[in-house]
Amino acid sequence: MAASLDGFVARKDGRVDWLETSDEFVGGDTLDPEFVEAFLKAIDCYVMGSRTYETALGFEAQGLGWSYGDKPTFVLTSRELPRTRDTVEFYSGDLAEFVNGRLRSTFRTIWFVGGGSVSGECLRLGLADEVCYSILPILIGDGIRFFEKLDKDIALHLAEVKAYKNGMVELRYEVRSHRVPV
Ligand SMILES: NC(=O)c1ccc[n+]([C@@H]2O[C@H](COP(=O)([O-])OP(=O)(O)OC[C@H]3O[C@@H](n4cnc5c(N)ncnc54)[C@H](OP(=O)(O)O)[C@@H]3O)[C@@H](O)[C@H]2O)c1
Numbered sequence: 183m184a185a186s187l188d189g190f191v192a193r194k195d196g197r198v199d200w201l202e203t204s205d206e207f208v209g210g211d212t213l214d215p216e217f218v219e220a221f222l223k224a225i226d227c228y229v230m231g232s233r234t235y236e237t238a239l240g241f242e243a244q245g246l247g248w249s250y251g252d253k254p255t256f257v258l259t260s261r262e263l264p265r266t267r268d269t270v271e272f273y274s275g276d277l278a279e280f281v282n283g284r285l286r287s288t289f290r291t292i293w294f295v296g297g298g299s300v301s302g303e304c305l306r307l308g309l310a311d312e313v314c315y316s317i318l319p320i321l322i323g324d325g326i327r328f329f330e331k332l333d334k335d336i337a338l339h340l341a342e343v344k345a346y347k348n349g350m351v352e353l354r355y356e357v358r359s360h361r362v363p364v
Contacts, residue, residue: 205349
């Protein structure tokens with residue numbers, strides 16, 4: 183996900199208006215559309231929480247499109263939500279069982295879109311191999327954390343760092359271990 187420097191992925195009420203930052207980092211990279219296309223192509227399916235799905239539906243209703251193409255998109259929810267396309271499937275229940283028992287046998291690259299509560303859950307349950315964390319040049323003071331309710335230390339290996347012209351820093355970590363607290 184993309185987060186503010188103080189670690190939030192949305193305001194408390196779910197707004198992400200602050201994602202549009204204006205900065206210029208001389209010497210930063212520019213996002214290459216071909217790289218983005220290849221990157222997205224390598225994703226086999228998406229998993230997201232219901233509140234992230236509702237944000238995506240809101241974007242779509244504003245004419246901003248659907249970011250997940252025709253890839254299978256699994257929405258975690260215990261509610262009845264509108265289903266606007268065939269690629270969307272709803273799931274309610276044990277996330278580890280769903281990912282390990284059902285998704286891993288079919289999909290190689292599973293992208294957890296978020297939000298904060300799903301990404302926290304994902305790390306807590308030891309389901310993530312990598313964390314992609316983009317820092318935007320802004321502080322918003324309060325909001326939904328990148329990893330909500332994380333209750334243990336998780337050791338990471340910094341695998342990649344990229345800085346962009348728009349001031350965004352993209353970090354890619356590999357998850358090393360789930361350290362047992364002493
Ligand atoms: N900055 C970024 O890059 C970025 C990326 C993604 C999202 N976001 C933002 O993050 C915000 C949402 O984050 P969030 O932490 O509030 O919510 P979320 O993680 O998107 O969704 C959490 C909800 O998903 C459902 N859920 C989760 N696990 C489940 C399970 N195992 N079974 C059934 N339902 C399950 C529950 O809702 P119900 O059961 O009640 O439906 C839960 O309250 C949005 O504002 C979104 O725009 C930002």
